[in-house]
């Protein structure tokens with residue numbers, strides 16, 4: 001089992017990465033690196049709102065659903081996704097999820113509402129990290145839950161594979177040192193039935209860790225068949241395959257430093273709220289809450305609500321449910 005501090009670290013690590021990255025979302029790598037150097041590294045964040053976006057809102061809703069139902073329940077989670085869109089509470093959403101939410105609102109069942117291929121945004125992976133907390137010792141259940149929560153908004157199997165990669169890596173962060181080759185091989189096996197392109201790239205990932213950052217960035221951007229709507233993006237696009245690979249790379253490059261990991265994610269530019277959210281969740285789960293700077297965790301919020309204390313309480317509830325279930 002993960003510890004309570006790993007539960008809280010995963011959620012707060014995600015929210016901080018998201019909220020820091022949200023400020024520079026869709027900017028080119030050079031602009032994101034300047035922000036890292038001039039603002040984040042020097043903690044010059046007096047003008048930072050701490051607002052996190054859809055990535056962490058939907059990860060939070062997944063945890064609220066789990067806490068309320070006492071289990072992962074895709075029907076309930078889909079209704080929460082429908083509600084946050086229809087009530088206008090979503091912050092910075094993707095097109096695939098927006099269209100799926102409209103179908104849910106129209107009464108389409110949760111497992112048919114997802115936007116079909118070739119819509120392959122990263123919405124399924126950006127919110128999935130809590131699944132890796134809930135199903136630490138049941139990998140079959142983990143893959144099923146990651147797949148089910150993906151279906152709610154995206155039917156493209158590449159989106160399922162990306163969600164499995166993030167949730168699966170979360171479960172591999174709990175014990176001891178991270179061995180990139182071991183993580184990459186296991187996660188590749190889990191993803192392969194859904195997306196062999198991602199599975200093959202994961203096997204190459206450990207070999208990238210000693211390469212110059214920009215060499216890795218160009219390689220990652222070239223992987224998979226990027227939908228036309230994102231080919232012009234500066235840096236890492238919204239496309240699921242490169243955004244998941246870049247987030248895993250950033251975590252595996254600096255497994256012992258939360259700040260190094262999320263700033264590497266941001267150095268890729270592009271969809272940085274999402275890449276930093278996913279990397280932040282992985283790093284926070286591995287290193288626990290204490291590794292996420294308290295100056296930042298105390299400031300994250302969603303329009304002034306769902307701040308530090310609420311998020312910690314939510315993570316505690318989910319931890320209790322998982323712990324009791326695993327004991328029985």
Ligand SMILES: [Mg+2]
Pocket residue numbers: 053054055091092273274
């Ligand atoms: Mg976002």
